[in-house]
Amino acid sequence: MVGQLILRGFIVGIVAGVLAFGWAKTFGEPAVNIAINFESAQDAAKAAAAVAAGKPAPAEDPVIFSRTVQSGIGLLTGMVGAGAGLGCLFAVLFAFANGRMGNLAAGPTSVLLAFYGLVSIYLVPALKYPPNPPSVGEPATIKYRTGLYFLMMALSIASTLGALRLRRLLVPKYGNWNGSLLALLVYLVIIAAFFVILPGINEVPVTFPAVTLWNFRLASLGIQTVLWGSIGVMFGYIGARAAAERPQ
Amino acid sequence: MATDETSVATSVSDLPLKVAIPIREIMPWAIFGVLIMALAYYFVGAEQGATSIFSGMGVHEFVHDARHLLGFPCH
Numbered sequence: 001m002v003g004q005l006i007l008r009g010f011i012v013g014i015v016a017g018v019l020a021f022g023w024a025k026t027f028g029e030p031a032v033n034i035a036i037n038f039e040s041a042q043d044a045a046k047a048a049a050a051v052a053a054g055k056p057a058p059a060e061d062p063v064i065f066s067r068t069v070q071s072g073i074g075l076l077t078g079m080v081g082a083g084a085g086l087g088c089l090f091a092v093l094f095a096f097a098n099g100r101m102g103n104l105a106a107g108p109t110s111v112l113l114a115f116y117g118l119v120s121i122y123l124v125p126a127l128k129y130p131p132n133p134p135s136v137g138e139p140a141t142i143k144y145r146t147g148l149y150f151l152m153m154a155l156s157i158a159s160t161l162g163a164l165r166l167r168r169l170l171v172p173k174y175g176n177w178n179g180s181l182l183a184l185l186v187y188l189v190i191i192a193a194f195f196v197i198l199p200g201i202n203e204v205p206v207t208f209p210a211v212t213l214w215n216f217r218l219a220s221l222g223i224q225t226v227l228w229g230s231i232g233v234m235f236g237y238i239g240a241r242a243a244a245e246r247p248q
Numbered sequence: 249m250a251t252d253e254t255s256v257a258t259s260v261s262d263l264p265l266k267v268a269i270p271i272r273e274i275m276p277w278a279i280f281g282v283l284i285m286a287l288a289y290y291f292v293g294a295e296q297g298a299t300s301i302f303s304g305m306g307v308h309e310f311v312h313d314a315r316h317l318l319g320f321p322c323h
């Protein structure tokens with residue numbers, strides 16, 4: 001049964017990845033290309049300065065894949081890979097949640113789960129460590145930045161699970177509305193505390209175009225919303241079907 | 249022509265499912281599902297960046313745009 005759900009989640013995730021690719025291609029790639037041109041111009045200026053100072057020009061990065069490959073089949077592979085992975089995780093979450101959210105039907109359960117997933121796995125980590133286009137990060141700090149990003153993601157997921165559990169404890173005592181709001185309040189305080197405690201990262205060059213940065217981050221939010229949203233809606237249909245077909 | 253009362257709400261997505269799948273039945277699959285997700289996120293989001301399983305930059309460069317646009321730290 002759960003295996004069936006995971007298979008369906010996997011397929012739904014692949015379709016969601018293709019949709020996310022469409023969004024990325026349309027709204028994300030223009031900003032990526034501007035950022036790469038900015039980077040090339042900076043590298044060229046550095047090389048020219050080195051030559052003028054009588055030093056050898058720094059070696060250029062070797063090109064492994066062309067921009068066409070990176071922004072085409074490479075981007076598609078990345079989106080579909082992430083989508084398929086999320087789809088499998090989503091099926092497991094649905095298996096746990098379905099029938100355990102009061103009277104909530106399978107469709108709304110699925111959409112609500114997608115909302116929780118988007119917020120916990122993407123939005124909250126991204127608010128602390130926002131997505132950056134190429135040329136913004138220092139290659140030397142990649143380990144540090146990756147570690148902090150995944151730490152924030154883990155803390156965010158744990159906070160959501162904790163808050164949902166807390167809500168379960170509070171609702172019988174204080175009622176649905178008050179209990180839910182109280183759990184939400186505790187959740188927000190915890191997230192705010194993590195935001196304050198964890199170190200900030202800002203490596204955006206001062207001359208980097210602000211509009212490009214804004215467009216890039218908005219595109220990233222759009223991509224993740226398409227990914228999670230389409231998984232939630234599609235799974236609410238075919239996942240619900242698998243759950244309904246379950247032999248009692 | 250689905251106009252009668254019964255055929256309006258027949259989508260399974262609308263049905264509340266009171267019978268949950270037992271936790272012990274989900275658990276082994278949960279580990280499997282989370283593992284697939286972690287693997288996908290690792291290769292799209294971090295391989296040949298912070299850590300490397302394969303040498304070189306082939307994986308990193310191939311999924312490069314997706315890595316940036318999905319919000320993972322890169323360069």
Ligand SMILES: [Zn+2]
Pocket residue numbers: 134135312316322323
């Ligand atoms: Zn990069």
